[in-house]
Amino acid sequence: MNPAFSVVLFTTIAGAAQGLVVALALATLGGIDMAPAFVARGLEIAGVMLMIGLLASFGHLGRKERAWRAVLMWRTSWLSRECLVLPAFIAWVALWWLMLQSAPVGMFVPVVALALAASLWLCTAMIYACLRFIEEWAQPLTLVNFVLIGLSSGFVLVSALAASAGEGELLRLTAPVAIAATIAALVARVASLRRNAALRHRSTLQSATGIRSPHLVQKSMGMSAGAFNTREFFHGRTLALLKIVRQTFLICGFVVPALLALVAMLTAASVWWWLAVVSQSVGLLAERWFFFAQAQHPQNLYYQVVS
Amino acid sequence: MMGWLKDLFGAAAHAPETERWEPGDTLAKQLALVIDLNVCVGCHACVTSCKEWNTSGSAGALADRDPYGANPTGTFFNRVQTYEAGIFPGTDTIHFPKSCLHCEDPPCVPVCPTGASYKRKSDGIVLVDYDKCIGCKYCAWACPYGARELDEERQVMTKCTLCVDRVHDEQLAPEDRKPACVKACPTGARLFGDVKDPTSEVSIAIRERGGYALMPEWETRPSNQYLPRRVTKALGDEADS
Numbered sequence: 001m002n003p004a005f006s007v008v009l010f011t012t013i014a015g016a017a018q019g020l021v022v023a024l025a026l027a028t029l030g031g032i033d034m035a036p037a038f039v040a041r042g043l044e045i046a047g048v049m050l051m052i053g054l055l056a057s058f059g060h061l062g063r064k065e066r067a068w069r070a071v072l073m074w075r076t077s078w079l080s081r082e083c084l085v086l087p088a089f090i091a092w093v094a095l096w097w098l099m100l101q102s103a104p105v106g107m108f109v110p111v112v113a114l115a116l117a118a119s120l121w122l123c124t125a126m127i128y129a130c131l132r133f134i135e136e137w138a139q140p141l142t143l144v145n146f147v148l149i150g151l152s153s154g155f156v157l158v159s160a161l162a163a164s165a166g167e168g169e170l171l172r173l174t175a176p177v178a179i180a181a182t183i184a185a186l187v188a189r190v191a192s193l194r195r196n197a198a199l200r201h202r203s204t205l206q207s208a209t210g211i212r213s214p215h216l217v218q219k220s221m222g223m224s225a226g227a228f229n230t231r232e233f234f235h236g237r238t239l240a241l242l243k244i245v246r247q248t249f250l251i252c253g254f255v256v257p258a259l260l261a262l263v264a265m266l267t268a269a270s271v272w273w274w275l276a277v278v279s280q281s282v283g284l285l286a287e288r289w290f291f292f293a294q295a296q297h298p299q300n301l302y303y304q305v306v307s
Numbered sequence: 308m309m310g311w312l313k314d315l316f317g318a319a320a321h322a323p324e325t326e327r328w329e330p331g332d333t334l335a336k337q338l339a340l341v342i343d344l345n346v347c348v349g350c351h352a353c354v355t356s357c358k359e360w361n362t363s364g365s366a367g368a369l370a371d372r373d374p375y376g377a378n379p380t381g382t383f384f385n386r387v388q389t390y391e392a393g394i395f396p397g398t399d400t401i402h403f404p405k406s407c408l409h410c411e412d413p414p415c416v417p418v419c420p421t422g423a424s425y426k427r428k429s430d431g432i433v434l435v436d437y438d439k440c441i442g443c444k445y446c447a448w449a450c451p452y453g454a455r456e457l458d459e460e461r462q463v464m465t466k467c468t469l470c471v472d473r474v475h476d477e478q479l480a481p482e483d484r485k486p487a488c489v490k491a492c493p494t495g496a497r498l499f500g501d502v503k504d505p506t507s508e509v510s511i512a513i514r515e516r517g518g519y520a521l522m523p524e525w526e527t528r529p530s531n532q533y534l535p536r537r538v539t540k541a542l543g544d545e546a547d548s
Contacts, residue, residue: 001448062442062462069421069439076330076417079445083420130418133451133525202524203451205390209403210519210533211344213392219400222354222386225379228456232447298522299453302388302405 001134002235003292006059011124012153012281012288014053014086015146017046018117019154019181021093023174025110025117033169036100042161043097050090057086078130082123089116121147128291135199136295141192148185149253149287153280155181156257160277163270179261182280186254189287193246196294203298218304233297245290253283328426330417337411337431338469339502339530340489341509341518342404345537347496349387349402356491357385357406357467365472366437370460382458384467385488399536404497406488407454407467408521408529409433415446415455424464430501431530432471437463451525474499502530 024042027034058064070083096109125143132138155178162171205216221230257276264272328334361384362369371381385406392399409426413433416424423439424446426432435446435455440463447455447464455466470486473479483490489497500509509532512518518532 060443062444062457063440066421066439066441069423070441070443071420073417073420073422077420077445079418079443080420127445131414131449133414133522134448203522207522207524209390209401210521210535211390211392211401211403213399215394216390216392218388219391220389222351222383222388222405225381227380227383227386228447228459229453232444232457233453297448297453298451298525302453 001292001295001297002232003289004060006056008285008288008292010053010056010060011146012284013049013056014120014124015150016153016157016284017049017053018089018120019150019152020046020049020157021089021113021154022117022151023155023158023177025113027170027173028105028110029107030173032173034167035165036104038161038165038167038170040097040100041165042158043093043100045157045161047090047093047097050086050093054086054090078123078126082120082127085116085120085123089113089120092116117150118147121150128295133203133298134295135201136196137291139192139195141188141195144188145185145192145291148181148188149284152178152181152185152254152257153284156261156273156276156280159261159264160270160273163264163268163273175261175265179258179265182254182258182261186250186258189250189254201296201298203301205301205304208298208301218302221303221305229299230303233300233303235293237293242290242293245286245293249283249287249290251283252279253287254280256280256283326428328416328428328431330412332428334411334428334431335503336429336501337409337503337530338474338500339409339431339509339532340406340469340486341498341500341502341512341532341534343496343498343512343516343534344401344403345496345534346494347387347402347404347492348494349389349400350493351387352491352493353404353488353497354383354385354387356487358383360470360473360487361468364470366465366468368460369465370458372459380459382456382465384456384465401536404488405452405454405521406531407433407469408452408527408531409467409469411528411530412526413450414525414527415450418445418449420445427471430475431503432469433466434468434471435464435466437461437465440464451522451527452529469499502532 024039061067070080073080074084092113099105125146128137129142155174159171159174159178162174257280260272260276361367369382373379387402387404390401390403392401409431413426416426421439421441423436442462444457455464458465474484485499489499498509498512500507502509504510513532516534518534520529520532
């Protein structure tokens with residue numbers, strides 16, 4: 001597939017915002033002592049990130065003015081479900097922020113926030129995992145990766161915020177979780193990379209055309225030149241570049257943030273957490289780009305020769 | 308005013324035409340094409356007649372950018388590709404027209420977030436309501452055949468309509484109530500009809516000549532089928548061939 005930057009940005013930034021809200025919700029439920037103003041600041045940041053994600057997702061639409069229609073088919077479409085859950089999640093984060101202004105919140109608000117964050121991960125991941133013939137995506141690890149990567153980036157971010165704001169009690173909780181989630185995300189991502197490397201696609205040129213000959217080559221894709229099909233489904237990058245992107249996201253997205261988090265825990269300086277946030281932002285954008293680029297759409301079997 | 312009202316209610320009275328297939332439904336009628344790979348010569352008459360009819364019909368206009376330049380690009384509902392099978396000198400050149408297969412279980416329909424993509428209950432044609440499409444491209448991702456194309460100018464998803472604005476038009480002579488590609492094919496490589504009617508030309512061709520579906524592994528049950536090449540023996544090879 002040809003990765004669309006709008007979708008790469010949306011899924012990455014929204015995933016991190018979900019992780020941030022989950023961290024704040026768990027800390028609230030766990031009775032961690034936090035300044036209400038700190039929680040409110042965290043929710044503001046999550047809200048802004050989600051709004052950026054929402055705006056970015058509009059960038060993927062050909063007819064943005066009709067976007068409201070996308071909520072209608074929630075019975076059958078994961079995309080439609082995502083379009084319902086995302087605004088609901090943003091609204092709930094806003095409500096939580098508003099309630100913090102007057103009184104301490106109870107259990108109900110963070111529990112619902114957790115449920116909405118989880119639903120949004122489910123919807124976003126299933127948009128890809130439900131396409132059975134895009135075999136790189138159609139696997140349970142797609143959901144696992146979306147959740148773990150969101151948790152990892154959210155906990156690294158909340159640790160950076162806590163370290164800067166001097167929320168020591170919160171940081172003692174989130175720092176080890178951030179490292180554990182980052183390592184878990186790395187393990188799951190490597191597992192999905194290994195699975196995809198060993199993948200043998202079910203569709204072949206023979207099954208796509210029904211021509212049984214083992215020696216079958218495409219000579220022309222139709223004298224109708226360039227088209228949506230030759231752009232949307234091909235990233236046009238070399239294998240060497242893909243390899244570089246893969247190494248980049250494994251190192252910058254997981255290994256470096258985990259090491260920086262460890263250093264931050266030992267030195268108790270917040271700058272290490274912010275370096276981890278910067279490294280992970282670059283790494284995870286590369287990770288999501290690679291997620292799309294690696295997917296081989298079976299329609300590409302019909303467009304092997306551009307002529 | 309009265310005419311407009313009449314149209315409005317007239318459209319409502321035609322409800323069966325707009326009734327939609329739901330996942331799991333089995334339809335009594337399914338219009339489709341059968342393509343005979345024995346006789347397709349790769350002339351692209353079906354491609355050009357399709358573009359001509361549909362760019363000026365209810366599915367148009369179809370984008371056509373830089374048509375005489377170095378990198379032309381545009382929307383087509385039907386494309387003819389060419390494959391070579393076997394090893395020289397025993398090679399076969401196979402011209403392979405491909406358009407939407409109007410699957411009996413179309414994966415592109417349930418994923419549409421707006422309901423713009425639908426399959427008609429009355430004749431099984433898969434269509435896009437261009438007024439509802441938001442151009443999210445998700446249906447194109449969900450089609451293993453690459454049958455859907457986003458129109459660059461209108462920014463909505465387009466696809467083969469099986470010339471729905473032609474095949475039911477009673478103002479046309481009965482022999483003209485066929486898709487433009489079928490009418491244009493000089494070798495008769497394209498057959499059109501109801502694949503659910505066992506006595507139709509298409510059903511007989513599929514049954515008697517080993518019609519097959521593309522990518523059967525994904526269980527989309529394409530309605531369009533292809534007739535495989537038959538080996539034609541030379542004169543005198545075998546008396547009973």
